[in-house]
Amino acid sequence: MRVALNLVYLVPGETGGMEVYARELIPRLAALPGLELVCLVNREAAADGDAPWGNAVPLEVVPVHARNRVEWVRGEQQHVPRIAAAASADLIHSLASTAPLRSAMKRITTIHDLNYKLVPDAHFGLRALGMRVLVPASARRSDRILVDAESTKRDLGSLLGTPLGKIDVAPLGVTPSPPVTPTPEAELRARLELGEGEVLLTVSAKRPHKNLLRLLEAVALLESKPTVVLPGYPTPHEAELRERAAALGVRAVFPAWVSAEDLEGLYALATAFVFPSLAEGFGLPVLEAMARGVPVACSDRSSLPEVAGDAAILFDPFDPRAIADALRRIPGEAERLREAGRAQAARFTWERCAELTHAAYVRTLAA
The missing domain is CATH 3.40.50.2000 (Glycogen Phosphorylase B;)
Structure with a gap:
């Protein structure tokens, strides 16, 4: 053939x-x-x-x-x-x-x-x-x-x-971690101005259907104020995201491109990975975070429940309060999510x- x-x-x-x-x-x-x-x-x-x-x-x-x-x-x-x-x-x-x-x-x-x-x-x-x-x-x-x-x-x-x-x-399938040395946490925090607190990571294109505006609104509802890191190439939508983050008082960082070393370092220091997309054909970033042992919260729409199974906290992506509630649950379920996430990722x-x-x-x- x-x-x-x-x-x-x-x-x-x-x-x-x-x-x-x-x-x-x-x-x-x-x-x-x-x-x-x-x-x-x-x-x-x-x-x-x-x-x-x-x-x-x-x-x-x-x-x-x-x-x-x-x-x-x-x-x-x-x-x-x-x-x-x-x-x-x-x-x-x-x-x-x-x-x-x-x-x-x-x-x-x-x-x-x-x-x-x-x-x-x-x-x-x-x-x-x-x-x-x-x-x-x-x-x-x-x-x-x-x-x-x-x-x-x-x-x-x-x-x-x-x-x-x-x-x-x-x-x-899940893309294996590249054979690189993750950038040390202290270096990443200093260079990207992440501060010393918790970090929420989301890896997606900066496009409206990725629902990052509602993620910022959800973070604004939290009692703790984590830094949200949104790497990815710039798009016209990014200006709106920056303006909304500033208006909400949310600390958000928008690195345009990160090396494999920096991305692995971000996975290592992230408190959680959040993926609020409204529609996905598959949702590879969810599995890639799980494979690295990062607790995941993600949307309950389209393919994401299939991909995540019971290894993530699912939420209604149209409701910022539901997203915030999911983020509040992560600290108490972090160990379960890490273990279940690795097992789920291994299936793909x-x-x-x-x-x-x-x-x-x-x-x-x-x-």
Whole structure:
């Protein structure tokens, strides 16, 4: 079986969870017997010399710059089918929710979420328009669909009318801690101006559907006043978050980017990890915090109850008082949450994700 992996979307360092998905899944797929892979990458990704495409798996360059959304779509719709055919692929697997709409070969698409419908402000500009047009069309035209969670499978059935028998669930895995030395706590506290008190960590894009405004409102209700650390690349929404934190008197720190060493140091010093998102296709940050033994409180919406199980304190993300109540419970349940979180995270592996993905390939070609 020869599979062309459509990675035309992937700009290294700028694609978030879908980049993690590709980087972790590809080497596990490459290790499976009887499966040959070729990665179809844009010009930005082709220049990354430390990636599984081009190292673990051969690559073919799609002649577009994917930072330009129009070029991304053109590359996916025009060039990917042509290059996959020239590579003698049996199947095209598109990893980022959209796919070529016309091709003579079989197609399987991973649709990570339907946030463009569930939380329309999750995407901006041309990307928002593209998702509204291309995700439903890709769901119709693909021979099979892969999703990360049962909740997305249900959403596809109810919102797009996708036959449930066409959909396979392949939960993601936990990304191992990188082999780095965490930045010492004293250094992080001084450099990021965290003070000496408790620290709440949340790792997510600064976008409205991540619900960080309500998190700040919840922290303002607490008797203790922890520092909230919100790392992530800047977005237009960040200015609103900063203004709201100042108005509420909440101490919040917004590092734009943190190194692997700094992130591991933040996990180590954090009192808790909080994830108030309104909609998630999976919620990898929850599992990554659990794997590191950080007590977790998270939203009770979309896929997050599936991912967290009973290893997190769940809350209604629309209610700042409910978020605050969950945060108040953490000190008394911290040891249980640490133990349960590590056990829950251990259930999710990239090897299992690869096996389920391969099984979906077999179903696609057999149909």
